[in-house]
Amino acid sequence: MRTYGNGTRARVVLLVLVALLTLGGRSALADGAPTGEDLHVAQTLGARELSVVLRRVDEVPGPLRVDVLTHVGTAAGALTLRLTPTGVSARADGLPPAGSVVSEGELVLGSTPGSYGTTLRVDRPGPWELTVDDGRRSGRIPFIVPAPVRSPPDLVAYSGFSAAGGLLLVALGVAVWSRRWWPPLIPACGVVAAVAVGVTGASLSPLTPLPPQPGLQIDATVDNVAAPYSGGPPPAAGYSRPPVNMLVRASKASAGRSVDLDLLLSDGSTGRPVDDLLVHDDALIHLLVVSPSGRLWHLHPVQAGPGHYQVSLVAAEPGHYAISAELARRGGGVQLIRSATGLDVGEGLPTATALPAPKGLGSRDVDGIRVDLAASTLSAGVAGTITARIGETADLQPWLGMVGHLIVVGPLPDSEPVGVAAESAPIWSHVHAMAAVPRGVGGRPDETVAAFGPVARFTHTFPAPGRYRLWVQAERNHSLMTVPAVLDITAPEEGGRPSP
Amino acid sequence: MTSTVDGRRRTLWTAACLAVLAGAALWLLWPRGDTGPTVLRGGTTHYRVQLTVDAPRAGANPVTVNVTDLQGRPATLRKVTVEPVMPNMGHAAEPVDAVAEGPGRYRAGSLSLPMSGTWALNVLLHGPTGTDQTAFPILVTR
CATH class of the missing domain: 2.60.40.10 (Immunoglobulins)
Incomplete structure (x- = not known):
């Protein structure tokens, strides 16, 4: 009966085994791939407006590349960057304790706008803080160094299929060398059982809910970043936290001179300092300041301590300024906080002058660049589109990840200065113009990519009729342009959307 | 003679399988007490x-x-x-x-x-x- 000898059979089996081993080795390479993306954070540090980009971390311990992007007018000089782990851990790992600086680097900013970088080192996953220090002032940026994580069903699937592969080899080996018919059946049964385990794990894998996200939804520790699935169940009340109160303290302010603002954020329930702001739209806080004649500042205060943020600006003119802040706490939800007190600026340098009243729609010249503003018919309660054409070529840079920003404040009575009217205006809106931004390995491109525009489109529904102030913001040639405009919104016609 | 050997072997295998199953059950059902401080x-x-x-x-x-x-x-x-x-x-x-x-x-x-x-x-x-x-x-x- 037997046609082939034992030697031939053994050779064939060995060949099959080698083939299986080489095939099996492939898929495992993708395991534990680093997660995370670049983190972009705008920082108004002293007189400098910086965009700090923390590149994604590929391995821990390993390097962390930090790029600081400067703009036109950013002073040359040195910055010190310091990395501090902030997360607690149940394990004694022999690493430097949380709170101590583990990596430090110096960065020399040149006088030409562009990207200046240095490489620091992280030694553990979990929550960290990057301190950007210009010698006089420093800003702390919280971020998470992720760890490769597999969900429990994934782990079961990997183990099941690995065991099945191993047992298959055993079964083949036993089949070749055993003299009886039944011994190969034992590992073969094992293969069936292991495949069943693997298939169960693989089919449960997409159904497994994500664990609470450390840093984003819950307070991060080294342990819950490394093993997010071993924490407790998600809170029944959800992740969101109480609203924030903002106290604005200003140094003595006079026109034409720099004013230091201290923002003290406290929890609306406990009154404790708010130490859990998330980076949203590329900043911890977006601070909007409107001057008496309608100048706009869009600044990004730096974190000086828990719940304490600092920023400075050169007050352009005397009078009352309106202030608002956009921020997001851990647990989710962006809040708009309107300062009830604003900022009073006294008489100062005679060079400080008011801005003339801006034009409505149409074309104008801003810093030597032609800007065309156009709009569909705009009436209250109906979605309308405002189009800004900036220059002639697609050379806008993504500022805060967007092609353009539109700030809307109103309706404003003509009888009052803009700062006073804006403080009590019912509507402050911040509209974004998006673009099909290609995403790479580390996320989206930074401001060094000048390939967007020249048209930025903003679709917005004005809730009430009246006269609004608008500011269109976009970045070009490493310089932020702010284009002010006035817009009248008519009352809705019959047949429009019913008013609420 | 052969049947006695077969019978003993069968008992042995059964006992081994039961031992493995009991071990697995014990491992899974071991009471988890206080995890300590x-x-x-x-x-x-x-x-x-x-x-x-x-x-x-x-x-x-x-x-x-x-x-x-x-x-x-x-x-x-x-x-x-x-x-x-x-x-x-x-x-x-x-x-x-x-x-x-x-x-x-x-x-x-x-x-x-x-x-x-x-x-x-x-x-x-x-x-x-x-x-x-x-x-x-x-x-x-x-």
């Missing part, structure tokens, strides 16, 4: 801090705070305060001052955590260089 290690700019809560539960909890300087020597502080907060509920519970028990060892005998959930224990270290602060998230499940 929760010990968390953290730090501030000036100190290493270790916080120990014996089996955190809703109600009164004894809390121990061990503080050393960065070189590992016990730190002498003017006062150590533990402030419990539930960040996502917006609850703050009464702060408790920890009493010095030994070198670098401070103990609050009864820290009240009124309900189960995720708490943050904020530890304030009032020392010669000012006040340092760090937060320890703990999960209270019972």
Whole structure:
């Protein structure tokens, strides 16, 4: 009966085994791939407006590349960057304790706008803080160094299929060398059982809910970043936290001179300092300041301590300024906080002058660049589109990840200065113009990519009729342009959307 | 003769299979008792801090705070305060001052955590260089 000898059979089996081993080795390479993306954070540090980009971390311990992007007018000089782990851990790992600086680097900013970088080192996953220090002032940026994580069903699937592969080899080996018919059946049964385990794990894998996200939804520790699935169940009340109160303290302010603002954020329930702001739209806080004649500042205060943020600006003119802040706490939800007190600026340098009243729609010249503003018919309660054409070529840079920003404040009575009217205006809106931004390995491109525009489109529904102030913001040639405009919104016609 | 050998072998295999199954069942069903105290290690700019809560539960909890300087020597502080907060509920519970028990060892005998959930224990270290602060998230499940 037997046609082939034992030697031939053994050779064939060995060949099959080698083939299986080489095939099996492939898929495992993708395991534990680093997660995370670049983190972009705008920082108004002293007189400098910086965009700090923390590149994604590929391995821990390993390097962390930090790029600081400067703009036109950013002073040359040195910055010190310091990395501090902030997360607690149940394990004694022999690493430097949380709170101590583990990596430090110096960065020399040149006088030409562009990207200046240095490489620091992280030694553990979990929550960290990057301190950007210009010698006089420093800003702390919280971020998470992720760890490769597999969900429990994934782990079961990997183990099941690995065991099945191993047992298959055993079964083949036993089949070749055993003299009886039944011994190969034992590992073969094992293969069936292991495949069943693997298939169960693989089919449960997409159904497994994500664990609470450390840093984003819950307070991060080294342990819950490394093993997010071993924490407790998600809170029944959800992740969101109480609203924030903002106290604005200003140094003595006079026109034409720099004013230091201290923002003290406290929890609306406990009154404790708010130490859990998330980076949203590329900043911890977006601070909007409107001057008496309608100048706009869009600044990004730096974190000086828990719940304490600092920023400075050169007050352009005397009078009352309106202030608002956009921020997001851990647990989710962006809040708009309107300062009830604003900022009073006294008489100062005679060079400080008011801005003339801006034009409505149409074309104008801003810093030597032609800007065309156009709009569909705009009436209250109906979605309308405002189009800004900036220059002639697609050379806008993504500022805060967007092609353009539109700030809307109103309706404003003509009888009052803009700062006073804006403080009590019912509507402050911040509209974004998006673009099909290609995403790479580390996320989206930074401001060094000048390939967007020249048209930025903003679709917005004005809730009430009246006269609004608008500011269109976009970045070009490493310089932020702010284009002010006035817009009248008519009352809705019959047949429009019913008013609420 | 052969049938006796076969019978013995069958018994042996059955016993082995049963032993494996029993072992697996025991492994899976082994009662999980108290996991012991929760010990968390953290730090501030000036100190290493270790916080120990014996089996955190809703109600009164004894809390121990061990503080050393960065070189590992016990730190002498003017006062150590533990402030419990539930960040996502917006609850703050009464702060408790920890009493010095030994070198670098401070103990609050009864820290009240009124309900189960995720708490943050904020530890304030009032020392010669000012006040340092760090937060320890703990999960209270019972």
